[in-house]
Amino acid sequence: MAKAAKKITPPDVATLTKAQAKVEHKRLALELENHDKAYYQDDAPKVSDAEYDALRQRFNAIEARFPDFVTSASPSQKIGAAPSGKFKKVRHAVPMLSLDNAFAEEDVVDFVGRIRRFLRLGDDDNIDFSAEPKIDGLSMSLRYEGGEFVTAATRGDGAEGEDVTANIRTLEDVPKKLKGRNVPEICEVRGEVYMTKQAFLALNERQKAAGDTIFANPRNSAAGSLRQKDPSITASRPLGFFAYSWGEMSAMPEATQSGMIKWFERCGFKTNPLTKLCHSVEQLIAFHRRIEEQRAELDYDIDGVVYKVDRLDWQERLGFVSRTPRWAIAHKFPAERAMTVLRDIEIQVGRTGSFTPVGKLEPVGVGGVIVQNVTLHNEDYINGIGGDGEQLRDGRDIRIGDTVVVQRAGDVIPQIVDVVIEKRPKNAKVFQFPKKCPCPLHTDVVREETATGEEGARARCTGEFACPYQKIEHLKLFASRRAFDIEGLGEKQIELFFENGWVKEPADIFTLPKRNIKIRLEEIEGYGETSVRNLFAAIEERRRISLERFIFALGMRHVGETTALALARGYGSWQAFHDACLRVAEGDEEAMAEMDALDQIGETVIASIRTYFGESHNRGIVERLTKEVTILDAEKPKSNSAIAGKTVVFTGTLEQMTRDEAKAKAERLGAKVSGSVSKKTDYVVAGPGAGSKLAEAKKHGVEVLTEDEWLKLVGE
Ligand SMILES: NC(=O)c1ccc[n+]([C@@H]2O[C@H](COP(=O)([O-])OP(=O)(O)OC[C@H]3O[C@@H](n4cnc5c(N)ncnc54)[C@H](O)[C@@H]3O)[C@@H](O)[C@H]2O)c1
Numbered sequence: 001m002a003k004a005a006k007k008i009t010p011p012d013v014a015t016l017t018k019a020q021a022k023v024e025h026k027r028l029a030l031e032l033e034n035h036d037k038a039y040y041q042d043d044a045p046k047v048s049d050a051e052y053d054a055l056r057q058r059f060n061a062i063e064a065r066f067p068d069f070v071t072s073a074s075p076s077q078k079i080g081a082a083p084s085g086k087f088k089k090v091r092h093a094v095p096m097l098s099l100d101n102a103f104a105e106e107d108v109v110d111f112v113g114r115i116r117r118f119l120r121l122g123d124d125d126n127i128d129f130s131a132e133p134k135i136d137g138l139s140m141s142l143r144y145e146g147g148e149f150v151t152a153a154t155r156g157d158g159a160e161g162e163d164v165t166a167n168i169r170t171l172e173d174v175p176k177k178l179k180g181r182n183v184p185e186i187c188e189v190r191g192e193v194y195m196t197k198q199a200f201l202a203l204n205e206r207q208k209a210a211g212d213t214i215f216a217n218p219r220n221s222a223a224g225s226l227r228q229k230d231p232s233i234t235a236s237r238p239l240g241f242f243a244y245s246w247g248e249m250s251a252m253p254e255a256t257q258s259g260m261i262k263w264f265e266r267c268g269f270k271t272n273p274l275t276k277l278c279h280s281v282e283q284l285i286a287f288h289r290r291i292e293e294q295r296a297e298l299d300y301d302i303d304g305v306v307y308k309v310d311r312l313d314w315q316e317r318l319g320f321v322s323r324t325p326r327w328a329i330a331h332k333f334p335a336e337r338a339m340t341v342l343r344d345i346e347i348q349v350g351r352t353g354s355f356t357p358v359g360k361l362e363p364v365g366v367g368g369v370i371v372q373n374v375t376l377h378n379e380d381y382i383n384g385i386g387g388d389g390e391q392l393r394d395g396r397d398i399r400i401g402d403t404v405v406v407q408r409a410g411d412v413i414p415q416i417v418d419v420v421i422e423k424r425p426k427n428a429k430v431f432q433f434p435k436k437c438p439c440p441l442h443t444d445v446v447r448e449e450t451a452t453g454e455e456g457a458r459a460r461c462t463g464e465f466a467c468p469y470q471k472i473e474h475l476k477l478f479a480s481r482r483a484f485d486i487e488g489l490g491e492k493q494i495e496l497f498f499e500n501g502w503v504k505e506p507a508d509i510f511t512l513p514k515r516n517i518k519i520r521l522e523e524i525e526g527y528g529e530t531s532v533r534n535l536f537a538a539i540e541e542r543r544r545i546s547l548e549r550f551i552f553a554l555g556m557r558h559v560g561e562t563t564a565l566a567l568a569r570g571y572g573s574w575q576a577f578h579d580a581c582l583r584v585a586e587g588d589e590e591a592m593a594e595m596d597a598l599d600q601i602g603e604t605v606i607a608s609i610r611t612y613f614g615e616s617h618n619r620g621i622v623e624r625l626t627k628e629v630t631i632l633d634a635e636k637p638k639s640n641s642a643i644a645g646k647t648v649v650f651t652g653t654l655e656q657m658t659r660d661e662a663k664a665k666a667e668r669l670g671a672k673v674s675g676s677v678s679k680k681t682d683y684v685v686a687g688p689g690a691g692s693k694l695a696e697a698k699k700h701g702v703e704v705l706t707e708d709e710w711l712k713l714v715g716e
């Protein structure tokens with residue numbers, strides 16, 4: 001029996017040394033960046049929103065303690081993710097922002113307090129708030145010119161979104177022409193595109209039957225349905241739209257948020273019927289409670305409520321703090337839970353041979369989604385002795401027949417958060433963890449080593465590349481959205497192709513069209529000529545692949561997307577990376593030291609790369625594969641503007657734009673904006689009232705620009 005691994009809780013941010021904080025800050029930044037990409041670009045999150053929010057809160061705490069870690073590239077300064085290459089880009093005339101979060105009631109009190117202080121209001125002055133459900137969909141900006149619908153754009157990174165006009169045209173809730181007389185010449189109506197829970201479940205049923213992607217939640221399915229190249233697919237999926245905000249307006253028809261919402265209705269939009277005007281903090285909190293009670297019965301997903309200062313002149317005065325308005329906050333709901341019975345435990349063998357026990361539940365609805373499977377992490381977790389940082393309270397173990405509490409937080413994989421011991425039946429069965437792999441090789445199961453060389457909690461098959469389970473799992477990963485993203489080659493298809501012996505390794509996918517499989521494929525049920533043609537076209541389309549996706553797709557142990565991205569950025573090209581791997585495999589000290597010097601890369605990854613490339617079988621797989629595909633070099637930051645790559649400091653008062661605008665502009669053009677002057681500063685832009693920073697600039701011989709000179713430099 002393995003010793004119980006200690007539960008790993010990261011040290012309090014307040015106790016970190018600056019050097020430790022720096023390392024963690026970097027790691028979290030990369031991790032968040034990766035999650036953002038999966039969530040916003042691929043509509044396929046890898047962690048729950050609650051887990052994501054926890055990472056972000058820790059990240060923010062580090063930046064709050066060490067403000068000099070904040071750069072323009074930090075996830076804390078960014079919104080969403082850059083538009084994907086799939087659609088034409090649209091630049092937003094008024095940026096689309098995010099919202100600050102409140103989790104506890106105190107946060108709401110603080111929020112109102114901050115507003116009071118900012119506006120210098122007395123305790124008796126009343127602030128009205130528009131309280132609105134926070135629809136868990138995707139935000140959309142609809143542009144009307146002369147009352148006619150002209151463009152629809154997603155939020156993207158806030159500054160630039162994707163042009164989804166053709167897709168949005170298919171939505172019934174989006175008027176093609178605004179109703180009423182005297183509508184302003186330019187109106188940008190903003191709001192949320194969403195899918196009802198019912199439509200989401202029905203869509204997933206259809207997707208499952210067709211062997212297509214299953215969506216994790218209604219938000220992802222709405223985003224996935226909308227961001228289709230073929231608008232007729234969007235048209236076939238029922239999407240709704242609630243209006244609640246606006247962008248560019250050539251004239252303002254109303255002076256309050258609540259007035260604007262009524263105006264949207266008059267124009268022909270749907271607005272959320274639960275929206276309410278509140279006059280005090282108590283009313284806001286009561287609203288939050290009431291909506292939370294109704295949450296499960298609503299036919300669309302919400303993840304909280306939003307409070308907005310009602311008076312627009314006050315909104316204007318309050319303005320923004322980097323990516324969020326000061327006049328609004330999202331008050332989130334805690335994760336959703338439900339109780340059910342654990343019927344059985346099954347073992348899944350993963351791509352690297354590791355065993356994941358999966359709990360089979362009596363199906364239960366959690367927040368509008370039917371949950372049937374939960375991850376049980378590993379043997380120690382099931383036995384209640386922790387390991388890998390996972391353990392139920394009071395060291396509770398999990399037995400077949402137990403009543404368990406399941407949690408889903410916009411979840412991909414739901415979790416058991418508690419076992420109801422009082423309800424444990426007498427005949428509840430202790431699960432016997434297998435000693436042999438269920439694969440035909442029937443190899444012994446060993447415990448994986450941890451980074452420190454100790455015996456870990458996860459078990460794995462020792463069959464390595466000979467274990468068919470591992471081969472098949474690797475192929476699934478290889479073709480998945482996160483890796484090669486081959487449409488029409490889902491898990492079911494991989495299984496079919498593998499069982500027929502048509503695809504035994506990744507390179508075989510690309511030679512499929514060349515071989516005589518087409519005829520045999522068409523004999524299989526569900527494969528018409530068109531679907532074979534589509535599949536082959538999808539395969540062709542993926543012959544060009546980014547370096548980070550390629551590295552990730554190899555499926556090396558400990559090389560997830562974050563690590564793959566770090567490796568791709570570190571080496572730049574496949575050639576350079578591959579050479580390094582071969583040298584590492586030979587034990588070349590210099591190559592290992594070079595790899596070790598990269599951000600995010602440590603011993604565990606290097607050891608894994610060494611094992612992988614040390615195996616001639618794997619080298620063969622890679623060699624055959626690289627003959628079939630073109631691997632693109634890693635992306636470099638854009639560098640076509642005069643200030644790209646330069647470091648700029650703003651000081652004093654700017655007269656033609658706000659500091660935030662100036663900063664945003666500089667960053668869009670690829671410059672880094674810093675808060676302090678050093679030798680590395682390239683320009684100091686000084687307005688009236690500039691003080692010590694100007695002196696610093698002179699001391700270091702940094703070029704000083706006036707606001708006009710600056711505007712000229714950036715081409716305005
Ligand atoms: N699981 C993951 O991997 C992952 C990754 C990235 C983000 N996320 C989740 O996404 C969220 C952060 O994303 P975000 O920056 O878009 O912020 P947000 O979703 O918390 O808030 C901003 C958004 O709220 C929406 N909204 C809905 N109703 C609204 C209303 N009445 N008024 C105003 N806005 C309304 C808008 O679309 C707006 O863009 C977090 O909840 C996070 O958990 C998860």
Ligand SMILES: [Zn+2]
Pocket residue numbers: 349437438439440441442443461462463467468469470
């Ligand atoms: Zn096996």
